[in-house]
Amino acid sequence: MTYVRTPEFKTFHSGYMSGAWDFETILAAAQKALKGKRYDTLVGIGLSGAIVVPRLAASLGKHALIIRKPNDGSHSWLPAEGTLGHRWIFVDDFIDTGATYNRVKETVANLIERDNEFTTKYVGDFLYNTGRFEAARKGDQHDDH
Numbered sequence: 001m002t003y004v005r006t007p008e009f010k011t012f013h014s015g016y017m018s019g020a021w022d023f024e025t026i027l028a029a030a031q032k033a034l035k036g037k038r039y040d041t042l043v044g045i046g047l048s049g050a051i052v053v054p055r056l057a058a059s060l061g062k063h064a065l066i067i068r069k070p071n072d073g074s075h076s077w078l079p080a081e082g083t084l085g086h087r088w089i090f091v092d093d094f095i096d097t098g099a100t101y102n103r104v105k106e107t108v109a110n111l112i113e114r115d116n117e118f119t120t121k122y123v124g125d126f127l128y129n130t131g132r133f134e135a136a137r138k139g140d141q142h143d144d145h
Contacts, residue, residue, distance in 0.1 A: 019093055019128060020048040020052050020128070021051070023055060023056075027056060030126055034089070034133055037089070038087055039085075040063055040085030040087050040088070041065055041088040042057040042060070042063070042064050042065075042089055042091045043089065043090050043104060044065075045067040056128075063082065063083040064083065065084045067107045067108075068081075080108075080111060084112070086119065086121065087121050089126050089133075090124075091125070091126045094129050101125070108122070122136050
């Protein structure tokens, strides 16, 4: 763990989370990578998602939804907090094994499964550590319903 000590404050950042704190860089990368994409919601998960997604969504004029990690110890019975629109992008630092990506897709599908009048479509991923947008994989461009 690294920290910066000033006379008034002490800041703690792990190497893992350091990218999530650099909002100006994330915003500039998102504006470039997401330009021309049709979406209304940014979806994130966990602590890094809670740090990045609401602020990024507000800056871009979009909705935000944060998926809870399993057994996160929260006081809520909901698996997610926020607003889900009809076209969403998953925002994360990177996608490694796909387990987090799969958990997010499954949770979104479960959130709306009983509402036959609401559809939402996964558009792709914005990976803020690299500043890249990756379009939805073939077979994942379906409407979640």
